Amino acid sequence: MSKDLRFLVVDDFSTMRRIIKNLLHDLGYQNVAEADDGKTALPMLQSGDIDFLITDWNMPGMQGLDLLKAVRADAKLAKLPVLMLTAEAKREQIIEAAQAGVNGYVIKPFTAETLKEKLDKILGAPAK
């Protein structure tokens, strides 16, 4: 798997973005962009050079689920791998995210191993 993948990490908390960025660096991914909500993220995704999206759910502005839906609705982005990393843990929400086409779902608080495992799983299999 290529370590040149360009990630976009979307979370309204800068601390969480730093944590995820650090973990990605540890895993060998140096190319990480950040956005603090869906509204900021979407144009970055549409500009074209993001290979993997990691997004929170609960954010002001545009929420993660809406970002996911927007991504899936965009022909150019429809196949972008999306990992949701969120504190939202309700059963119905996880199902909703799955139905919206999420590729992985990790609940906070999470471990470095869980993140790695999900990334490997998603990158190992072709994105839906």
Added chain:
Amino acid sequence: MSSTQDATIEAQYGARVEALAAALRANDEARFLGVLDDMLHTRKPGLILELRDLTSNLHVALDRFRLDARLADFAQKDIPDARQRLAHVVEMTAAAAHRTLDLVEQSGPPAGRIAEAAQALVGPWKRFRERKIELREFHQLLKRMDGFLPAARADGELIRRNLGEVLLTQGYQDLTGQIIRGVIELVRELESALAELTRLSGGEPPSRADESTGSAQAHGPVVPGVTQGEVAAGQQDVDALLSGLGV
């Protein structure tokens, strides 16, 4: 009926009744209501004003009732929930601080061991590089190196692992931040309800309270005792649910 009375009625209402009938025929609502108001004023001058007051009071009472219901909700549910949320935040921050301190404390000794062992090697190593080392000390140096290298590697790994844990532990800021933002929103709603109550008490026309639509989508982190509905107990639950859905 006497003719005097007839004359009075005629004088008082005759023209108005005709005007009323004319307005009715012409379907002139404004004129019709105007004449009707005028007649009612004549009959009982205070009636309209009283009705107006009554209606206004009724509005205030209804608004007040709605507000009372909202305030009762605040008192019975939202405020106790918020207390529980904030207590959970205190617990989470304390747990994160302790976890961080534990990890720092656990990292001190291995860092100290590496530094001390390296320091002990500086002298013999210098003499070795300057070819001034004696054979006995050289053998000791080799032995020390044999011990130092794997120990430094193990201690280094331990420290790195601890630092990784410290990093992850900082995720508490996101989780508690989300909960605190929810409480801030509640305080804002409470503030606007109290402001409205003040306005109503002052008899001023009430403005519409913000009906918080909230986000139906996101609930924030799970707070034990507050969060309702079926919640994933951990990542394993999530994985099981998703694999059942083919993700």
